[in-house]
Amino acid sequence: xxxxxxxxxxxxxxxxxxxxxxxxxxxxxxxxxxxxxxxxxxxxxxxxxxxxxxxxxxxxxxxxxxxxxxxxxxxxxxxxxxxxxxxxxxxxxxxxxxxxxxxxxxxxxxxxxxxxxxxxxxxxxxxxxxxxxxxxxxxxxxxxxxxxxxxxxxxxxxxxxxxxxxxxxxxxxxxxxxxxxxxxxxxxxxxxxxxxxxxxxxxxxxxxxxxxxxxxxxxxxxxxxxxxxxxxxxxxxxxxxxxxxxxxxxxxxxxxxxxxxxxxxxxxxxxxxxxxxxxxxxxxxxxxxxxxxxxxxxxxxxxxxxxxxxxxxxxxxxxxxxxxxxxxxxxxxxxxxxxxxxxxxxxxxxxxxxxxxxxxxxxxxxxxxxxxxxxxxxxxxxxxxxxxxxxxxxxxxxxxxxxxxxxxxxxxxxxxxxxxxxxxxxxxxxxxxxxxxxxxxxxxxxxxxxxxxxxxxxxxxxxxxxxxxxxxxxxxxxxxxxxxxxxxxxxxxxxxxxxxxxxxxxxxxxxxxxxxxxxxxxxxxxxxxxxxxxxxxxxxxxxxxxxxxxxxxxxxxxxxxxxxxxxxxxxxxxxxxxxxxxxxxxxxxxxxxxxxxxxxxxxxxxxxxxxxxxxxxxxxxxxxxxxxxxxxxxxxxxxxxxxxxxxxxxxxxxxxxxxxxxxxxxxxxxxxxxxxxxxxxxxxxxxxxxxxxxxxxxxxxxxxxxxxxxxxxxxxxxxxxxxxxxxxxxxxxxxxxxxxxxxxxxxxxxxxxxxxxxxxxxxxx
Ligand code: BGC
Numbered sequence: 128x129x130x131x132x133x134x135x136x137x138x139x140x141x142x143x144x145x146x147x148x149x150x151x152x153x154x155x156x157x158x159x160x161x162x163x164x165x166x167x168x169x170x171x172x173x174x175x176x177x178x179x180x181x182x183x184x185x186x187x188x189x190x191x192x193x194x195x196x197x198x199x200x201x202x203x204x205x206x207x208x209x210x211x212x213x214x215x216x217x218x219x220x221x222x223x224x225x226x227x228x229x230x231x232x233x234x235x236x237x238x239x240x241x242x243x244x245x246x247x248x249x250x251x252x253x254x255x256x257x258x259x260x261x262x263x264x265x266x267x268x269x270x271x272x273x274x275x276x277x278x279x280x281x282x283x284x285x286x287x288x289x290x291x292x293x294x295x296x297x298x299x300x301x302x303x304x305x306x307x308x309x310x311x312x313x314x315x316x317x318x319x320x321x322x323x324x325x326x327x328x329x330x331x332x333x334x335x336x337x338x339x340x341x342x343x344x345x346x347x348x349x350x351x352x353x354x355x356x357x358x359x360x361x362x363x364x365x366x367x368x369x370x371x372x373x374x375x376x377x378x379x380x381x382x383x384x385x386x387x388x389x390x391x392x393x394x395x396x397x398x399x400x401x402x403x404x405x406x407x408x409x410x411x412x413x414x415x416x417x418x419x420x421x422x423x424x425x426x427x428x429x430x431x432x433x434x435x436x437x438x439x440x441x442x443x444x445x446x447x448x449x450x451x452x453x454x455x456x457x458x459x460x461x462x463x464x465x466x467x468x469x470x471x472x473x474x475x476x477x478x479x480x481x482x483x484x485x486x487x488x489x490x491x492x493x494x495x496x497x498x499x500x501x502x503x504x505x506x507x508x509x510x511x512x513x514x515x516x517x518x519x520x521x522x523x524x525x526x527x528x529x530x531x532x533x534x535x536x537x538x539x540x541x542x543x544x545x546x547x548x549x550x551x552x553x554x555x556x557x558x559x560x561x562x563x564x565x566x567x568x569x570x571x572x573x574x575x576x577x578x579x580x581x582x583x584x585x586x587x588x589x590x591x592x593x594x595x596x597x598x599x600x601x602x603x604x605x606x607x608x609x610x611x612x613x614x615x616x617x618x619x620x621x622x623x624x625x626x627x628x629x630x631x632x633x634x635x636x637x638x639x640x641x642x643x644x645x646x647x648x649x650x651x652x653x654x655x656x657x658x659x660x661x662x663x664x665x666x667x668x669x670x671x672x673x674x675x676x677x678x679x680x681x682x683x684x685x686x687x688x689x690x691x692x693x694x695x696x697x698x699x700x701x702x703x704x705x706x707x708x709x710x711x712x713x714x715x716x717x718x719x720x721x722x723x724x725x726x727x728x729x730x731x732x733x734x735x736x737x738x739x740x741x742x743x744x745x746x747x748x749x750x751x752x753x754x755x756x757x758x759x760x761x762x763x764x765x766x767x768x769x770x771x772x773x774x775x776x777x778x779x780x781x782x783x784x785x786x787x788x789x790x791x792x793x794x795x796x797x798x799x800x801x802x803x804x805x806x807x808x809x810x811x812x813x814x815x816x817x818x819x820x821x822x823x824x825x826x827x828x829x830x831x832x833x834x835x836x837x838x839x840x841x842x843x844x845x846x847x848x849x850x851x852x853x854x855x856x857x858x859x860x861x862x863x864x865x866x867x868x869x870x871x872x873x874x875x876x877x878x879x880x881x882x883x884x885x886x887x888x889x890x891x892x
Contacts, residue, residue: 156512157503160244161496168244169499171209172480174474175251175434175467178217178230180204190217194226197274197453198232205234205248206241208478212467212500214248214302221262221579221589224519231297235515247515249506251300251355251434254293255319256712257285257534259577262535262589264292269575270305272709274321274331274734275819278842281537282321282331286338288530290352295522299509302355302401304335306388309735310746313368315658318690318710319576320363321388322734322866323746323774326837328388332356333600336397346508347398350519357401358436360418362387365405370656373406379830381407383865390427398431398505402465404439408689411447413439414456419464432501433817434467435460440477441470461490466498469673481530531714538711538718540816540842543731544778546705551682553780554643560604561637563614563676564647565626565669566688572617575690575710576654579866583652584619590713596647596686599716605726612637614646614672623653624660626668631675638679644675646659646702647725649689651796658690663741669763671731677701686719692737696771701817707733725780730816730842732777739771747774748833775820775837781811781847785819785883794890797873801889803855805882809845818842819853819882823862826877826888830866835881838862859891 143767152784154871161169181201182190194217204210213234216222219748222230231250238248258264267273267285285391286304293301305319310327321328341351365373376385389400397506403412413435423429443449443456457480470477484490506512519525554560566572570590576583579590595601597611614634618625638644648669664670674697676683682703685695692708697706706729708719736747745753745768754768763769774821787806795801809815821839825832839855863873873891880887 133812134645157500157507159810160246160503161500163244164499166482166492166495168209168484169313169495170478170485172211172246172499172502173467173481173495174208174210174477175212175214175469175471176204176210176474177215177471178213179526180472180474181213182293192218194218194222194230196230198237201234202241204474205238207614208474209242210474211246212251214251214469216252218419219580220585221260223262224264224292224525227261227296227298228516228518239515246503247506247511249258249300249502249511250298251302252293253302253577254289255303255305255577257289258292259579261292261296263526265526265534266574266578266712267534267539268541268712268715269710270321270331271309271318271734272711273537274327275543275709275731276537276540276842277327277732277840279334279465281328281540282334283338284533285537286335286354286534289337290341291350291522292525292530292587293352294349294404294517295519295525297516297518298352299511299517300353300355300399301339302357303339304332304354304356304392306332306356306360306392306457307358307363308385308388309363310384311364311368312691312735312738312744313663314363314365314662315370315653315655315690316363317735323736324734324837325384325387325736327720327840329391332388332392333395336392337758338394338396340398346510349510349514353398353505355399355401355434356389356397358403359389359400359423360403360412362405364577367526369659371405373409375408375729378869378878379865379867380705382869385526393427393429398508399434400429400431401434401437402833404442406447411443411449413465414443414449414459414463416463424464428451430501432466432505433464435465438471439467439475440465440468440530454484457481458484458489465795466501503573510664534712535714535718538714539721539727541709541711541731542722542729543733544704544722545707545727545733545737545772546699546702547704547778551703552684552723553770554604554723556604556724558604558607558642559640560600560609560643560645561634561641562597562600562609562645562647563634563638564672564686565613565615565617565651566596566649566686567613567645568595568611570595571652572649572688573710573715574712575652576658578652578712581654582623582657583654586652594716596688596716596719599720600645600723602803603720610637610641613804614676615668617651619651623651623658624666626666628668628672631672634672635675635679638676638681641681644676644679644681645684645686646676647686647688648673649687650693653690663694663738665695665698667843670697673698673701684723692735694738695742696739699771707731726811728780728813728815730777732775732818732819732820733772734774736770736774737772739769741767743767748836750831751834752831754834777818778810779815779817781809781815783815783817783845784808784810785885788880788885788887790880790887790889794892796892797859798857800858802856803880803882804852805885806850806852807845808844808850809847812847814844814846816842816844821855822881823857824879824881825862825874826879828864828874828876830864832864862891
């Protein structure tokens with residue numbers, strides 16, 4: 128049974144009194160503090176443990192329910208071992224904000240009042256699409272869906288609301304944004320990032336950092352948190368597509384495609400960064416000083432805190448076999464540039480061993496000081512010395528209507544209409560609708576992984592107040608017109624990917640009686656390694672269900688609800704309309720229903736290339752040789768770039784016409800700006816939003832050029848017949864690529880500027 132709210136509040140008020148008595152001076156205090164610290168105290172600051180370690184219960188890996196802090200374990204970690212940071216939730220489930228307040232106040236009370244130097248704990252949590260681990264907070268669409276809005280305001284708002292609500296819990300550090308390039312649909316974490324395009328990811332990532340950290344020059348105020356860019360670098364492109372397996376990425380590719388997102392986030396003030404758990408070019412990134420120090424510190428000038436990923440120093444020894452024991456592993460990682468070890472469970476080994484390494488002279492105390500100084504500075508910037516815990520009572524907008532509206536608006540603008548044969552959508556009121564498929568009646572699938580728990584499997588227990596797709600459609604079109612039958616269901620306790628037929632015949636029978644079949648397919652929730660995949664096709668059972676439903680002759684509206692694009696070529700021709708809702712979270716069902724009813728005009732665009740076949744995976748910025756059939760034979764051949772749907776594809780219920788592409792100047796030099804304008808007209812009969820995408824193509828280059836690259840985008844709203852000129856400015860630098868000497872160059876010659884089907888050629892002299 129949970130402790131009740133009155134009890135929490137009493138504890139909070141008492142704790143608050145303690146802290147006000149313990150105020151510290153600031154700024155140069157970091158140096159003073161550092162000078163007073165013993166080696167053990169310094170090393171403790173570099174260790175991070177998971178919450179269960181300090182909970183009562185028999186094991187370190189789980190805690191009693193309800194969660195109760197084991198004060199002996201807390202003191203062992205924080206007072207005896209001087210541990211400086213804690214992360215994660217307990218027993219892998221979201222907690223209400225008040226319970227977070229209670230936990231944080233107990234932790235900080237021990238850290239501030241019982242340690243020699245009163246250094247507060249830096250608490251970090253993965254609140255990656257809204258308040259992932261706060262039961263009563265606001266959830267937003269995952270980053271992949273925010274990218275589909277092609278409007279950076281949604282990334283900014285999500286970050287701002289999440290920071291605010293995270294602070295309401297008393298937590299000052301968020302392991303977000305994910306800046307991994309989603310260029311491989313097989314990768315199980317594609318939904319966590321902004322899709323395949325480096326420019327979209329850069330723009331959205333910067334907004335996330337700004338929204339999360341705020342713009343205070345002197346620090347991060349109590350409405351904001353420290354962001355954590357992750358996972359540095361090129362985590363999302365293992366050659367196999369399988370999480371945490373080796374990636375081979377030449378340096379010029381790292382620099383041109385993967386680095387810009389991090390570089391821009393650093394330039395916009397992100398204070399922390401988490402390291403790629405994997406292996407690039409044979410070297411575990413956690414042990415790679417070229418990436419962690421030369422590139423990150425010396426070249427990019429990053430001054431913040433570098434945190435390892437989950438137990439990844441251990442993995443240098445236990446998994447990657449580049450260290451023959453923990454001592455070697457710790458030395459490798461600290462030498463490479465890690466500041467905080469997300470040791471999670473066994474922090475004693477990390478701390479004891481690092482002390483020994485310093486005492487033996489294998490690692491200098493100066494090197495330890497560097498990390499500890501960064502960690503203390505962050506704690507200072509977050510105001511933790513003055514105010515170690517923030518409390519829900521000071522955050523009146525927590526779980527407010529405003530934040531819910533932001534989330535709902537983002538879902539509405541993300542949902543992407545991929546096909547709409549004969550204008551089958553929107554659906555008129557009064558029609559008989561069958562809603563079916565394994566994703567039709569599940570809040571779990573709408574939210575995906577990292578929702579109320581790591582794998583998202585507990586979501587349905589927390590989301591009674593929100594609507595599944597079926598519930599939303601039923602509300603929108605009227606209960607008596609809408610029927611639900613699964614046809615196929617996920618086997619919920621098992622692997623995310625396992626499903627089975629469920630009332631198949633009843634579903635077919637109901638389809639016979641319906642005017643429309645809304646078939647909701649996709650994936651169940653997953654995160655990280657459990658989401659690894661052997662086959663990118665949609666499951667056999669779901670394909671079979673679609674085929675059987677198609678035999679009824681009733682129009683199928685295929686709704687895709689998944690973390691990555693699962694191949695649907697076997698059923699695409701059977702569908703009259705296809706609509707991708709990604710992981711649009713708690714308001715995804717409502718948003719879909721509004722769009723199906725025509726109350727909102729869809730305006731999402733694909734932030735990735737939707738592959739047609741599992742063995743023909745391309746990004747839109749592929750090379751000419753990946754499309755040779757088209758060039759040599761005048762037709763596509765097997766294996767050519769022939770996606771199911773292109774990056775940037777997305778239909779509307781209205782039509783837009785582009786005209787009058789103006790480019791000025793036509794001839795340019797290094798450093799020049801180029802103005803580009805296009806006129807857009809809403810030629811249909813409904814108001815609608817349109818994302819204008821500006822591409823460039825380098826016609827010839829010393830490295831085979833990408834066929835095209837997105838350089839700018841802008842979303843506008845137009846009423847029927849409304850005309851607007853949209854202006855962009857790019858510079859020669861925007862047209863550059865990274866050559867094999869790892870230099871950015873904009874080479875002489877022709878470039879094609881393209882918006883819609885309009886093209887103009889400009890020349891670099
Ligand atoms: C993930 C990170 C996450 C960390 C802490 C790791 O397994 O890779 O993205 O921040 O766990 O939960």
